[in-house]
Amino acid sequence: MADGSNLPKAAQLKILRLEDAEQQAQTLISSTVRRIGELERVIMNNPDGDRRGAIREEIALLCERRDEHTDRHRSFCDVNAAIRRYLEMLPANAVLSDAKRIKVRPKAGESFHDAVDRVRREIAGLVSERFRVAQAGLPKEEIQARARDWVAQCAKTARPRITATHNEFAISFDVFDERASVPLHDMAAIMAFLYPERFLKRIDEIIDQMPKPTLAMSAEQKAKRLRDIKDRLFGCEVEEEGLISLAEEQGQTIDRRPTADPRAILGLVVDRHSATAA
Numbered sequence: 334m335a336d337g338s339n340l341p342k343a344a345q346l347k348i349l350r351l352e353d354a355e356q357q358a359q360t361l362i363s364s365t366v367r368r369i370g371e372l373e374r375v376i377m378n379n380p381d382g383d384r385r386g387a388i389r390e391e392i393a394l395l396c397e398r399r400d401e402h403t404d405r406h407r408s409f410c411d412v413n414a415a416i417r418r419y420l421e422m423l424p425a426n427a428v429l430s431d432a433k434r435i436k437v438r439p440k441a442g443e444s445f446h447d448a449v450d451r452v453r454r455e456i457a458g459l460v461s462e463r464f465r466v467a468q469a470g471l472p473k474e475e476i477q478a479r480a481r482d483w484v485a486q487c488a489k490t491a492r493p494r495i496t497a498t499h500n501e502f503a504i505s506f507d508v509f510d511e512r513a514s515v516p517l518h519d520m521a522a523i524m525a526f527l528y529p530e531r532f533l534k535r536i537d538e539i540i541d542q543m544p545k546p547t548l549a550m551s552a553e554q555k556a557k558r559l560r561d562i563k564d565r566l567f568g569c570e571v572e573e574e575g576l577i578s579l580a581e582e583q584g585q586t587i588d589r590r591p592t593a594d595p596r597a598i599l600g601l602v603v604d605r606h607s608a609t610a611a
Contacts, residue, residue, distance in 0.1 A: 340420075343431040344599040351413050351598075358406035365399040404588075411591035412598070419595040428604035432596075437575035445580035449587055452573045459566045466558050470546025480536050484525045491522035570597035 340348070372388050372395070379385070423429075439448035471479075496503040506526075510519045524532050550558065574597050577587045589598060596603060 339425075339427075339429055340599070340601070341429055341431040344429070344601045347599050348413075348416065351409060351416070355406060355409035355413055358402055358409055361402040362399060362406055365395055365402060369395045369399065405586070408588040408591070412589045412593075415591050415593075416595045416598065423603065424605065430602045430604075432571070432600045432602045434600065435571060435575055437572050437579065439576065445576060445583075445585055446587060448576050449573060449580075452569055452576065453590070456566060456569045456573065459562055459569065463559065463562045463566070465548060466550065466555060466562065469548040469550040469555055472549040472551060473540060473543075473545075475551050476540050476543075477537060480540065481533060484529055484533055484536070487519075487522040487525035488529055491519065491526040493526070567594055567597060570594050574598050574600070 369392055372392050376382075376385055376388055439445055440451075443451070491506055491508045493504050493506050496505075506518055506523050508519045508522045510517045570593050573593065574589070577589060580587050595601070
């Protein structure tokens, strides 16, 4: 998949254009550096010439342009490298297709740069929200439910072994703490077997004393919220790429983010389920 041979036509074309843009940026760097060198030699050969002031101003301007071209070239390199890494990680039999192109326009009074900045602020907000949700703690009720499951499981593992024969009777708890460096009985498991209700009551008291998290969500709520954020984030990145591409069609260049989803940049739909089934 690394060579992009299985990519649909529109995605292949986007990759070619990004590679061309990277090469053009490199060409601009080389030509600007060459021109700076030529002008510096003019001053060196004629340091007292009448044009030295104008030439120095032109060199300063060219140095600024060189830095701009360098930044742009680095941006294209980073984006293209991120796309290559993504394609290399795709299964060889992944089913790829072109995404339906959406129509995007800047809002009234917005330039393309303004529109992209607005979408990127929304993206930053979603990334921040995703981190906050991922760090969300469990509500007390779910912690208590998990504590009950844990105690019930401990009680099962701590069930004693009873030996009763014609000449022997013995009861032993053959459950040991795996974290201990020497063999020690797992007292928590034994307590869970002998006094489950009293054990749970003490655990609930400890849970009640725990600090409340800033954001509390059940595992199901968290998973649903993260899926929603993921979908909204991808939608924003598709809009961002649409605005950047439209700006390019009108002769304006806006740097892409190397962290943007390669699928959004390429307009690519990846069906991994079909690949797995195949």
